[in-house]
Amino acid sequence: MPNRLPTIRDVARAASVSAATVSRALSFPDKVSEATRLSVLRAVQDTGYAVNQVARSLRRRTTGTIVVFVPNIGNQFFSRILAGIESAASRAGYTVLISDTRPLAGGGMLMDFVRNNRADGLISLDGVLPRQILPAASAGRRTPALVFACEWQDGLGIPSVRFDNEGGAILAVDHLVSLGHARIGHLLGPAGNVLTGARLAGFTTAMARHALPVRDDWILQGDFTLESGVRAAREWLDLADRPSAMFLANDEMAFGFISELHRHGVEVPRDLSVVAFDDIDIAERYIPALTTVRQPRHEIGEAAFTTFLEAFNGEVPEMIRTLPATLIVRESTRAV
Amino acid sequence: MPNRLPTIRDVARAASVSAATVSRALSFPDKVSEATRLSVLRAVQDTGYAVNQVARSLRRRTTGTIVVFVPNIGNQFFSRILAGIESAASRAGYTVLISDTRPLAGGGMLMDFVRNNRADGLISLDGVLPRQILPAASAGRRTPALVFACEWQDGLGIPSVRFDNEGGAILAVDHLVSLGHARIGHLLGPAGNVLTGARLAGFTTAMARHALPVRDDWILQGDFTLESGVRAAREWLDLADRPSAMFLANDEMAFGFISELHRHGVEVPRDLSVVAFDDIDIAERYIPALTTVRQPRHEIGEAAFTTFLEAFNGEVPEMIRTLPATLIVRESTRAV
DNA sequence: ACCCCTGGCGCAATCGATTACATTGATTTC
């Protein structure tokens, strides 16, 4: 290796001070005199020095980095949340790194990150982390540096920031009812998912409030993917007795669902009203434009980071923070 | 801090060997005897030890981590590429971290990563990195640990893996011509973007081959976003003399474009044929299903990682690797 | 005038793992 990167010692030599002084000049400017500070700064310029974060992390036992685990980066829903996390993080001088959780399923890479001090903490947008790794997150520190956002897992004492999924579902059903619909079905998210449960709960609650029956054959199983929306549409087409409106647990399934119906001559909203959940970017530009439940994604990201920071600094964070959802009415629903 | 994480010394004590032996037992199993290896392994189990990657990185001057810079995580186009990178990376024992480039625009965080040894290298899906940071990527090492994928920047001696954008555009135009279209327009990507240039070049080449005129008023400016597609549609609607087909530089703009046209009573493909570029997931489920140019996204991800690894190991990587594009014909195009 | 205090700075230990070199006992070679 011909030319090594300059180290703090090179800067020290250039500024005719000790390495300790250089360190202080950079990290605690008011701990050194004006004159030395300037001369150190010049030396940094001259040598082209940049802190070696690895060495710093080793000594400080802190990385200034947070990792966000996303169940599926492909799902457009997460980008705004990430943006929210990033804006809060950069304000605090943190770097955000994103990792897809799916590759982790096999190996225990998540564990690596927490236990190896490569990140100060984790925000998981995935509620179903391998059980064994969770305790590891808190090993050796006062407070778990793990925060759930969007999804969560109960009974682990891990703080979470969530949307009001139940309230959102109620909004959706209320809207359909206000349009005169009484025959309403629901396309579920993946089995076992907390969001699936919360949205279904909202659905049944709202139906009950309006004294409407929840028919088993109108509750279809999905998994948040486009394809599962397509499959659900096929099941729906096979129904002898069809509902006049469907509440779908997310937008992506709605695209698959509506498009497959369209291919079989069933048009939304002419033949069926559809309200979905998420309000991802394309929802507004789908044909028909999607009526859907919007979640304040940027805010949840910011809140998640704030919560992480509180936990990391030893404060006691709010354990459950819930953000409101709103209904965005567009063209995929209409009066019976 | 009551209970520290166990270190290699704790393991050494538990196994009654030296720390050096523990290190060797874990990293070079055949350098130690069967017996000690087993006893070290047991000690690791007992103590719950996990390597401190920060310390390892400091000493080894290698991190086993690669950072991928994505221009815009929100754009669905990138997820498959990331998956490709991840699958190649995990095979090589590498961890992939993803970072959005937009927050970097302000600060010089990219520089941090390269110069601070927090990652062995970078794959950038963004061709327009701040100029000053590029040389930094190669400082202190034989080969730049930077690889461009999808987008790139010429004249920097940085290897890149790309799609055949020009060929894809030619495929698109040929398809339209084969359907009898002669009046063909084009919606550009963002000004200054290499992809924009390559796709436009393909467009003009193909038009020339068919002896068709490229009309300036039929070349619309976009920037790959949904909204720019909407704006382009409005411009298109204002055209006194309209083309019968449009080649759009990506799918996302196509959604905005087609939906805005739809709102003004212009239907695709009835009134206008549209072929786009990317084949992101929703393309197949848009209404109408989108005719578009597919790029082997998973493969490009794998190729990018392979190229990075070659460069990092001091081999001389292929400087430009081009992957073929294919046309997927669906319902947004039809004969005049 | 003497003592104490403090701002500014250097020395050296430290974070935890890796690895060049040294050591030891055993085995092979001539």
Add this chain to the structure above:
DNA sequence: GAAATCAATGTAATCGATTGCGCCAGGGGT
């Protein structure tokens, strides 16, 4: 049977930055 070789392990230096401790000089208090 002596010398050379080798496998297995320990010792200690090292990666680069941070920070507790202590030294020194100068200013203020009495």
